[in-house]
Amino acid sequence: MKEATGKLAVMSVGLGAVTTTFITGTLMYRKGLTVPGGSVIEMAKIRVGSGEAKQYKKIKDIVPVAPMQSLEFAAWDIFEEDAYQAALHADVLKQRDIDPVREELEAIKPLTAAFDKNFVTRLQGDNVKQGTRWELVEQLRADIRNFKAERGCDRAVVIWAASTEKYIPYNEAVHKNLADLEAAMKANDYENISPSMCYAYAAIAEGAPFVMGAPNLCIDIPAMWDFAKQQNVPIAGKDFKTGQTLMKTVLSPMLRTRCLGLSGWFSTNILGNRDGVVLDNPDNFETKRRSKMSAVENILDSDIYPDLYSDIYHKVRINYYPPRGDEKESWDNIDIFGWMGYPMTIKVNFLCRDSILAAPLALDLVLFSDLALRAGYYGIQEFLSFYSKAPMHKDCEAPVHDLFKQFAMLKNAIRVMGGYEADQELD
Numbered sequence: 438m439k440e441a442t443g444k445l446a447v448m449s450v451g452l453g454a455v456t457t458t459f460i461t462g463t464l465m466y467r468k469g470l471t472v473p474g475g476s477v478i479e480m481a482k483i484r485v486g487s488g489e490a491k492q493y494k495k496i497k498d499i500v501p502v503a504p505m506q507s508l509e510f511a512a513w514d515i516f517e518e519d520a521y522q523a524a525l526h527a528d529v530l531k532q533r534d535i536d537p538v539r540e541e542l543e544a545i546k547p548l549t550a551a552f553d554k555n556f557v558t559r560l561q562g563d564n565v566k567q568g569t570r571w572e573l574v575e576q577l578r579a580d581i582r583n584f585k586a587e588r589g590c591d592r593a594v595v596i597w598a599a600s601t602e603k604y605i606p607y608n609e610a611v612h613k614n615l616a617d618l619e620a621a622m623k624a625n626d627y628e629n630i631s632p633s634m635c636y637a638y639a640a641i642a643e644g645a646p647f648v649m650g651a652p653n654l655c656i657d658i659p660a661m662w663d664f665a666k667q668q669n670v671p672i673a674g675k676d677f678k679t680g681q682t683l684m685k686t687v688l689s690p691m692l693r694t695r696c697l698g699l700s701g702w703f704s705t706n707i708l709g710n711r712d713g714v715v716l717d718n719p720d721n722f723e724t725k726r727r728s729k730m731s732a733v734e735n736i737l738d739s740d741i742y743p744d745l746y747s748d749i750y751h752k753v754r755i756n757y758y759p760p761r762g763d764e765k766e767s768w769d770n771i772d773i774f775g776w777m778g779y780p781m782t783i784k785v786n787f788l789c790r791d792s793i794l795a796a797p798l799a800l801d802l803v804l805f806s807d808l809a810l811r812a813g814y815y816g817i818q819e820f821l822s823f824y825s826k827a828p829m830h831k832d833c834e835a836p837v838h839d840l841f842k843q844f845a846m847l848k849n850a851i852r853v854m855g856g857y858e859a860d861q862e863l864d
């Protein structure tokens with residue numbers, strides 16, 4: 438494990454609600470002006486050792502996490518607002534929680550974005566790069582190199598917290614082999630190569646871990662897995678697991694553990710932020726819907742429990758409702774059955790603040806990806822499944838959705854990186 442010497446460039450794609458909440462909170466925290474609620478890497482204590490040697494330690498006392506003071510922030514966005522204006526625009530945090538770090542936020546001016554309106558039809562901005570897909574990759578690589586040089590950073594992590602792109606299907610002729618992916622970028626295949634793939638390719642080429650916070654296909658293709666392995670770079674994703682899916686991955690293990698059956702799960706959401714506008718388009722919603730669907734069926738494995746889980750009606754809806762802004766509300770109606778098949782219903786009404794839940798995930802994912810890089814890990818980082826709605830996984834393995842199993846995987850990875858023994862049982 439290499440020590441976290443020097444500075445770490447944290448480069449975010451998108452300077453919207455999640456990114457500005459993440460950066461503002463981090464800047465406030467390192468000034469001692471707030472608490473990092475929801476950040477496992479900053480707050481959790483993990484058991485290491487067993488028997489008499491058992492101890493509970495903070496993660497940074499087990500492994501060399503990059504210090505908060507060493508983080509240097511940059512972002513790309515299609516709008517020209519600096520991070521201070523963008524934070525006010527996002528309207529997640531109160532002005533009194535932004536103003537103490539106003540100067541630092543104003544200094545974060547968005548880099549021009551690699552953007553294609555066909556992938557996010559509801560947004561229009563002028564702060565964009567021109568060029569073919571391959572030229573965009575080269576410009577993004579130069580952005581990463583220049584920012585690192587300008588700020589004297591040793592390492593960088595790139596995190597996608599930009600809009601969800603429209604759904605594109607996996608295309609074996611383009612997405613399977615790295616040579617085909619590169620050829621498609623050079624041939625400017627703008628249907629199969631999304632802007633997010635340009636960012637991911639650029640990051641990996643520059644040796645920077647890449648984290649996918651949206652459900653975009655992007656790095657979830659064999660060509661990118663191979664590229665990450667070839668470059669010795671960790672990748673993680675996809676889609677931050679914040680509100681409704683977090684609840685699903687807690688409640689489903691409860692049903693399975695108690696052998697309670699499930700006949701239907703209806704989930705609906707209202708939200709009124711920019712993310713909501715983008716997801717109001719059916720093509721973009723399709724990307725999100727697929728990501729939100731997989732958790733319940735995966736946990737309630739009908740192959741093992743056909744009597745309880747082979748006939749589930751699962752529906753997910755997202756509705757754009759401007760008055761609500763970032764303060765999303767979700768409802769879940771869960772129809773279950775128990776003794777002698779008698780039906781019962783669980784109702785969950787979660788009034789959450791979307792970006793308040795997502796910001797600590799962004800911090801943890803950035804710091805853990807940097808840690809993984811220094812530990813010599815590369816390719817898909819399954820131990821970061823804890824943070825994802827649709828965890829990436831190797832072809833030969835099934836994804837792990839259950840929050841408690843995911844946490845066990847995360848803790849084991851920390852133990853191993855810290856030179857301790859992993860616990861054996863996940864199930």
Ligand SMILES: NC(=O)c1ccc[n+]([C@@H]2O[C@H](COP(=O)([O-])OP(=O)(O)OC[C@H]3O[C@@H](n4cnc5c(N)ncnc54)[C@H](O)[C@@H]3O)[C@@H](O)[C@H]2O)c1
Nearest residue numbers: 451453454455514550598599600601651677679711712791
């Ligand atoms: N907030 C949550 O709880 C949560 C949970 C899971 C996933 N997500 C995902 O995280 C992403 C960010 O969410 P948000 O609420 O901050 O959205 P947002 O709309 O506030 O911010 C996204 C920003 O990305 C910019 N953008 C779009 N395409 C870009 C590109 N190609 N390059 C650079 N910038 C680009 C937009 O201009 C916008 O400012 C979304 O994809 C969302 O679905 C959010």
